[in-house]
Amino acid sequence: MQPPYHRLEEFVSLSADEAEIVKGWVANKRAVKRYRAIHREGEPVAAVYFLMDGWVGSSLMLRDGRRQIVKVHLPGDLLGFPSLALSSVGETLEALTDAVVCPLPPGVVGKILAENPRMAAGLFLSTQKERVALMQQLAWVGATSALERLIAFLLDLHDRLDAAHLVKDGSFEFPLTQQHLGELLGLTTVHVNRTLRRLDETGLVERSRSRMRIKDIQELRAAAATVAPLFAGRDAWSRIGSPS
Amino acid sequence: MQPPYHRLEEFVSLSADEAEIVKGWVANKRAVKRYRAIHREGEPVAAVYFLMDGWVGSSLMLRDGRRQIVKVHLPGDLLGFPSLALSSVGETLEALTDAVVCPLPPGVVGKILAENPRMAAGLFLSTQKERVALMQQLAWVGATSALERLIAFLLDLHDRLDAAHLVKDGSFEFPLTQQHLGELLGLTTVHVNRTLRRLDETGLVERSRSRMRIKDIQELRAAAATVAPLFAGRDAWSRIGSPS
């Protein structure tokens, strides 16, 4: 299996030297069992992570125990960066499947910023992309119905899994419980269940035990309340002035 | 009036040279009338902005016309950065008061990344801070009641205005309409109205025409559903390895 480097190259291609640097990152792997935390809110900021394999949820806990999942990370994602701005970790990272992460000491970020403007630009743009994703999710959760939220999430998930070559024929692994979906979309489990049922009764998706299949993605996109933003890829790089 | 540079220095202090660079940015000012757009979704990515004065809302439009405000920007904020990752602008930026912005061509971002690692680090951390803010807002909107959302937003607003020295004695200008609040928090105007009413009936806040006064901030914080994250300031800078 190819390591999932697609997210590292979407804005700036990696030179041979840079690929070496990345190899250094992935030399150090840490396996995380399903439902185990990588780190929790309030802990010291020890590292950021490159997600080699598996799914990881990022969530915030409210005082009364309610929880909001703010992002479902997929292979190739960089995790834990927002906490770099905080004095202690601001999001709980929890493996949603068995996962493999590569911990990177925060110092590597400074090193890249200091020594490798190309990678710095890639990292910076990647971060902006994450902001856009958060803005989108906020729009679903704040301004759409349960059904629309579910559709938006499934479409987003599909497209991101597709970029990681994890979609086969419109179908993909789906390890999230309905409780996870609820915490992600701001709904209760019960209502997620009813809404999912409604969704596959329309014939747009098909659920089996742990897979999800989108039967008609065109129609699903037509039913979505938002239009997915178009990411710029290498153009973004040249627009900001392609520092070499 | 001092220009609001506090956000530019929260992670990395500006050297004399760097202050010169910033002076170059603010040489070019553009006044924007209340309720006028700075840019709209779908337009080409022409610039990012430094907000000198006034409030600016960033919002996403859904297909059916519903709107989600994802951020209320205050003086000192940098605007429009998420769109750098997109092939066309992904958020509508609209002045919520008469405002003054300084447009920066996207190229300056590449230039900073290429030539000034210190400022690049400051910018990078600033961006991570914005991600944290978005995560927080998502948690309010997804997982709390109308009253809790309102409280969380008012507290956040208070703290950010305070950092910009715009709070006098617990009270500050409040130019948002109840419609804005609704679009920001995922509620209808009617329900915002009732909830605001309920809030000042408890005596925790006081609204006059266009000002807001928090009468007991301790108690208001106690009533909030989330704990505000602690930002790291200069420590973040040393943690990532203080590239010079």
Place this chain on the structure above:
DNA sequence: CGGTTACTTGACCATTCTCAACGCCGGTGG
């Protein structure tokens, strides 16, 4: 002033939540 915009309030409605029970499936231990 007249007109527009924002704010208020009431009555009614519905999406979503709560509470509760039950069934299915996989895992584990006797």
Place this chain on the structure above:
DNA sequence: CCACCGGCGTTGAGAATGGTCAAGTAACCG
């Protein structure tokens, strides 16, 4: 190999938070 158990999914009935529609009032502005 079977019986039990726990987690997850499913379903129903009733409640509630928040939405819709509609009308009226107060504030602002030319």
